[in-house]
Amino acid sequence: MNIWKLYFLMNCCNLLMIICKDMVYYMYRIIRDIITLFAKKIKNLKKRAIIISQNPSLHLGSDCVFQNIEYIHFGEGVVLGDGSNLLCTDEYKGAKLASNPNLYIGDSFHCTRNLTIQCAGKIEIGNNVLVASDVFIIDYNHGVLPIKDNYLDNNLDISKGITICDGVWIGNNVVILGGVSIGKKSIIGAGSVVTSDIPEYSIAVGNPAHVIKRYNQETMAWIKICDEKMWGINDSKIDK
Numbered sequence: 314m315n316i317w318k319l320y321f322l323m324n325c326c327n328l329l330m331i332i333c334k335d336m337v338y339y340m341y342r343i344i345r346d347i348i349t350l351f352a353k354k355i356k357n358l359k360k361r362a363i364i365i366s367q368n369p370s371l372h373l374g375s376d377c378v379f380q381n382i383e384y385i386h387f388g389e390g391v392v393l394g395d396g397s398n399l400l401c402t403d404e405y406k407g408a409k410l411a412s413n414p415n416l417y418i419g420d421s422f423h424c425t426r427n428l429t430i431q432c433a434g435k436i437e438i439g440n441n442v443l444v445a446s447d448v449f450i451i452d453y454n455h456g457v458l459p460i461k462d463n464y465l466d467n468n469l470d471i472s473k474g475i476t477i478c479d480g481v482w483i484g485n486n487v488v489i490l491g492g493v494s495i496g497k498k499s500i501i502g503a504g505s506v507v508t509s510d511i512p513e514y515s516i517a518v519g520n521p522a523h524v525i526k527r528y529n530q531e532t533m534a535w536i537k538i539c540d541e542k543m544w545g546i547n548d549s550k551i552d553k
C-alpha cells in the first residue's frame with residue numbers, strides 16, 4: 314500500500330471516530346433530555362395531584378406553575394386556565410423578605426389562560442372575578458436607583474398591595490401594577506396598564522388606564538365620562 318493510500322485511510326478512520334464520538338454524545342444528550350422531561354412531568358403530576366387534593370373545588374388547567382403555594386389561598390370554585398403562573402416570593406437574593414407574601418383568591422374566580430401573578434406583598438382578589446388571557450399582575454418592582462451595575466442588585470420595592478374587588482372583569486393582555494385597587498364590578502379594557510386606582514362600577518381603558526364610563530345605578534346604564542361632565546346624564550348618549 315502506498316503512503317497516500319495509508320494517509321487517506323487514516324484520515325477516514327479519524328473522521329469516522331469523530332462522527333461516532335459526536336453521535337454518542339448527541340444520543341446521550343437526547344436520552345438525558347427525555348429522562349429529565351419525564352421526571353419533570355411525573356413530578357408536576359404529583360404536585361398537581363397534591364394541590365387538587367388540598368383544594369378539591371379548584372379547576373386546574375395544564376402546565377400551571379406555583380411558587381410557594383403555601384402563601385396562596387384559593388376560594389371555592391376557582392378556575393385557573395392553562396399555563397397560569399402564581400408565583401409568591403418570600404426571599405430575594407438569599408435574604409428573607411420582611412414579611413411573607415399573601416395571595417388571596419376569592420370564590421368563583423375564573424381566568425381563561427396564561428395568567429401570571431407575582432406576589433411579594435399582598436394581593437387580594439375578591440369573589441366572582443373574571444380574568445381573560447395573558448394578564449400580568451405584579452405587586453413589586455426592582456428598586457429603580459441606577460447606581461448598581463444591574464437593577465437586579467437593588468432591593469425589591471414592594472408596593473402597599475393590590476386589591477381587585479368583587480365582580481371585576483379584566484380584559485386580555487392587561488397589566489396591573491403594584492399599589493392599585495380596582496373597585497367592585499369595574500371592567501378593565503383589553504391591553505390596558507393599570508397604574509392607579511380605578512373606582513367601582515367603572516370601565517377603564519388605555520395605558521395608563523383611565524375611566525371612560527361609569528355605571529349609573531338609577532338609569533341602569535353606562536354613562537360616558539365626557540357626557541357626565543358636559544350634560545350630567547344625557548339620555549341620547551347612554552349605552553343601553
Ligand SMILES: CC(C)(COP(=O)(O)OP(=O)(O)OC[C@H]1O[C@@H](n2cnc3c(N)ncnc32)[C@H](O)[C@@H]1OP(=O)(O)O)[C@@H](O)C(=O)NCCC(=O)NCCS
Pocket residue numbers: 425444445446483484485500501502503504505516517518519525526535
Ligand atoms: C372595555 C370594553 C369592555 C369597552 O366596551 P364598551 O363600553 O362597549 O366601550 P366602547 O366600545 O363604547 O368604547 C368606548 C371608547 O373606549 C375605547 N376603547 C374601548 N376598549 C378599549 C381598549 N381596550 N383600549 C383602548 N380603548 C378602548 C373605544 O375606542 C371608544 O373610544 P371613543 O369614545 O374615542 O370612540 C371592551 O372594549 C374591551 O376591551 N373588552 C375586553 C375584551 C376581552 O378582553 N375579552 C376577553 C373575554 S374574557
